[in-house]
Amino acid sequence: MDLLTTLFAGLNSLTWGATLMLAIGGGLIYLAIVKEYEPVLLLPIGAGAILANLPLSPLVGEDGLLGILYNAGVANELFPLLIFVGIGAMTDFGPLLERPHMLLLGAAGQFGIFGTLFLALLLGFDINEAASIGIIGAIDGPTSIYVSNLLAPHLLGPIAVVAYSYMSLVPIIQPPIMRALITKKERRIRMPYSENPVSRRTRVLFPILVTVVVGLLVPMAIPLIGMLMLGNLMKESGVVERLVGASSNEIANVVTLFLGLAIGATMQADAFLRKETLLILILGIFAFGLDTAAGLLFAKFLHWITRGPLNPLIGAAGISAFPMAARVVQKVAQEEDFENFLLMHAMGANTAGQIASVVAGGVVLALFAAR
Amino acid sequence: MDLLTTLFAGLNSLTWGATLMLAIGGGLIYLAIVKEYEPVLLLPIGAGAILANLPLSPLVGEDGLLGILYNAGVANELFPLLIFVGIGAMTDFGPLLERPHMLLLGAAGQFGIFGTLFLALLLGFDINEAASIGIIGAIDGPTSIYVSNLLAPHLLGPIAVVAYSYMSLVPIIQPPIMRALITKKERRIRMPYSENPVSRRTRVLFPILVTVVVGLLVPMAIPLIGMLMLGNLMKESGVVERLVGASSNEIANVVTLFLGLAIGATMQADAFLRKETLLILILGIFAFGLDTAAGLLFAKFLHWITRGPLNPLIGAAGISAFPMAARVVQKVAQEEDFENFLLMHAMGANTAGQIASVVAGGVVLALFAAR
Amino acid sequence: MDLLTTLFAGLNSLTWGATLMLAIGGGLIYLAIVKEYEPVLLLPIGAGAILANLPLSPLVGEDGLLGILYNAGVANELFPLLIFVGIGAMTDFGPLLERPHMLLLGAAGQFGIFGTLFLALLLGFDINEAASIGIIGAIDGPTSIYVSNLLAPHLLGPIAVVAYSYMSLVPIIQPPIMRALITKKERRIRMPYSENPVSRRTRVLFPILVTVVVGLLVPMAIPLIGMLMLGNLMKESGVVERLVGASSNEIANVVTLFLGLAIGATMQADAFLRKETLLILILGIFAFGLDTAAGLLFAKFLHWITRGPLNPLIGAAGISAFPMAARVVQKVAQEEDFENFLLMHAMGANTAGQIASVVAGGVVLALFAAR
Amino acid sequence: MSDLRFGLMLMLFGMGLVFIILALLWGVIAIFQRIDRRLLSESEDEPLPADIRAPVAEIPAELMAAILVALERYREEETAPIRGRRPKQLEPTQARWVAVGRAYQLRSNITPRRKRS
Amino acid sequence: MSDLRFGLMLMLFGMGLVFIILALLWGVIAIFQRIDRRLLSESEDEPLPADIRAPVAEIPAELMAAILVALERYREEETAPIRGRRPKQLEPTQARWVAVGRAYQLRSNITPRRKRS
Amino acid sequence: MSDLRFGLMLMLFGMGLVFIILALLWGVIAIFQRIDRRLLSESEDEPLPADIRAPVAEIPAELMAAILVALERYREEETAPIRGRRPKQLEPTQARWVAVGRAYQLRSNITPRRKRS
């Protein structure tokens, strides 16, 4: 009967690709719930993937809920930027302000971006795609989404998935590299801890100055760094608790949910199930590893030239991935010397990595604009 | 003087229709505040009606606040779907998972949709209007709004008002029908209570599987069932409390306010003050009654064929109207036997009715699409 | 090298104007944080000004975050109206309902609007600009933004900045005027306090009636008064706590942040750095002073004709600026007689000023529409 | 010049209208006040909540805070089982129903016809 | 007429489909139930939270409320240092790290080679 | 090929720029640090909050939680009467003003010219 055929059009138009995508969506939800890999993003992404890949889903397309969310906040970059306000409102740059030289370790921790970019080029990706894949090496979800959405929006799905699911792998990826590159003796180095009280004035001026300095040098970085620092300014000001709360709770939660769903919806079978996605999965691991190695080696180099008490392990915290990377540093250091306390130094490098990631994202965009 | 004429253009253009609508808006606010009939929706609807019917109100139209809200979330179905995420995040399907055969009672409780649809056709409504009126029988606000907005947006105002104001009449409408159709002896039936522990795995897999099964069979139901189950998945996962909170509080509250205002604004005199509205008021009662009767008779039939300890009263809980209907069942059962505890069974039927309502909404849309 | 030139395009295109605007943005942030002048608005405005004036900022323009926020809520008046819902939900009109004659003092406190308007005309502003500047005399941020955005959107930046930064100067501007215009003897007048219990019925009916009465007379005032009273109706109804919470917290906070940023972004060098802005700064002070003087003199007049125990000081509370003005009245009265308790009377006049401000805003718009 | 004249008119009509409208509102409220007072003199109407809160000031604020938190929790748990009112508390309430109902049902199942016997 | 016929079809197919789909869901859940029961009989699976909450009813509600608040706070402080989970608590936790770390480091600095000696 | 060359340039310039910018930020912060230290040595500046929180660890967490809740409530009630800061607490504060004011005024009304006599 004709009606029945039309009725079960859904079942009829189920493809193998869509079936696989449903499974992948389920897999992401599994990672989110059972493995607790960044559940606040991977669960909505997985759910979005399932809802978008059910055949004939009215949720996709211009008029579907997921399409509306995509246009309302992903296509125009609104959502990642709003999330940055929340991140800024939650980040304490105190440890960094006490030891500002840690900023160099943050810079070194971005090498993965450029190394991966180059490798992706060699593997045949075009330059925009390569840069978007490289930005996975920022190891910062919103930066990856922001940059890749501007340079290669068709890769947004796999890049976001890789960026967020690998984030949870930091404690697995980093330790072997740390043990391989840093000698036992170096790992035992204790770092003296001298208190450098940071005045409220400095804490308040810091976000303003970072915005102005970075913004003047790299206008393309203004949205990323500006929103991050706006959140931090509100937090440190101490006078707009209502806005800090709204940024780090209401806005962050709602936007995270919508962003996850919208990104999941970009994972449609024909766009996602390609060998490029597989390559991105591999290049992602590579980016994480290269970041860590570069951070460690640069710290080792600093230790060598300064001959000071700088434990090269803290270089691994420069990749951002806040605060996981800093804790990994502390854990690996304690394996050798239980009384070695590197956490505060690592936290400085870690927040430096956060700033450096955002700056690197802006630099990549600026170099593209200047091309 | 000319200026004064223009100045008091508002008073001059006050029509009898608008005056009546202001009174109706006031009446809805009265029901909301004094009678406490679903105040979170009826108060904004009433306020929206008043604000939209004041002569020359700048709030209506494309550029007015109410018009903006309508376009931002009603015309594109965003608001009812977001509310579904919140409902899913608040619903505990445990009682249903313990007694899944209750799903059949939920199915029976949807007969009012189709019976009312047919009656509306006989009364001269066209098929789209008839289906929109029938969907009042889903006894689920967001489903009614979602479906009627797609099929007959010009009836959205009266349908939404009826759907929400009658919801509070469930404890008044149901008991007489229950006493009329179910004999005293049947009402005394006690239902044995055996524990069926539900594992967390089942609770988490349930929303995913419902989405996939229903979604594959009835693609038009994906938005409704998908959003409901997304909320429930987040709740049962236990790992995204932030998102559950955002869905069931921030998003739900803000969207409810905006949805109510926007629906109230559709109640403009010339669209609302027609004999159709009166018919919808009557057909709405009919839909509620027919749902209840069908649920009861089907439960009676099940009792008759299984000869098991199934108290037919719980059929009345299959209409959805969660959790009022389940409590009405418990109350009516206790009238005959104070120690009869049906509530858990009724809760199962009640959440089954919630799922069935959404499925029925999708089925109606699917049949229209397949026409 | 060409790349470097393009790279440092930001630094190259830094103008003196932009530099000054960056300083002004910093100044607003200083006022917000150090002086605590309305920080919830001045901090985002200052931040918006900085982010918008950094050369080549991608945040401005149609596709930039700040441009998106502007179009999403300032251009269409959504944000100020939503803030009004929150203000209504926080305002207690009880003191006014006990002494409704205070409404006249609220009316008198709006004279600054019209006086400043006339003065601005004399200074060469065109009529739309003059009215927008005059509306600073409403001494109510959202009203100023709403009206000036409709009449002279190009002045929105300076007007909003003046409206919010002067609000905090009320305790500095008012006392000298009060001491100059009201004699010592008058300032010692005690006002008898008789309790007029206000029933819940009256409290609930008040916002509805104000909306209908004002709305019928001045349709252009419906958005302002309607949203204010919607919030108050929800509060007084006592049955929609969820919506009251959403209005006065989630919505108010998020909208305040976005509104501030979007307004700050309108402060671009070429639009802001003109002699008009300087004049607006001066006219703003004038508006505040004129409001206070008119309120005081009218109260004095009332005291003279009624010969009753009416302390003319409370006229100063009629300007709105809730609740600062009421406290200033109490403070100045206590300077003369420590046991004089005028606060409750002043609170009545203060909320009357809030209503009168909104009415005056609507009246100005209505007179323009009727022109 | 036309602008100036319109400005003057704005001033006169504007202040006039503002006064008229607020005077009108005064009238409306006054009527309500009269009704209130009449009803109050007949029967006891609900007074202002402020009067109830007045003695609160005598309790130390910290203790007050603790009591408030506890009472709020209590109130939330006891009321609010209707979906859509206080969503957060829906589940625990249901769980309690489940618990009570089960305990009850299990017991009544052992002697299922106790009442009829 | 065509409308009426379509209406009738809607009624028949509609109710039919609703029943079929819900019966199907019943089947799916039933399978899960069976798996659950099998696994339960083999090992102890996590039971319904309701069973745990049952004895709660015996504790006075006010006391319960106070305990709940305290426990919630405690839980929030102890867990949740990962950014993005419970953002509000991030800072105090960090501050505690800072404090502990500093106290520790300062002490270990005085005798920096204690362990190796 | 052009892509590869641009990629190489991206790598060199990119890493270079990132290092330059962060080094610059280091310089800026270092200047601030110096100013801070100079001001600190002159007078006592506000220290890091962490130092204050350190001894907290000795109090049992549950007790701490209860105290925190109570203190928070207290703080909210006492401060915050300015609209726009902590909106939730506006009303109760007003109600207290009303109460205090009324008690006061009613008393002072009985002997209205007490002071001047």
Ligand code: NA
């Ligand atoms: Na990074």
Ligand code: NA
């Ligand atoms: Na139903």
Ligand code: NA
């Ligand atoms: Na005013």
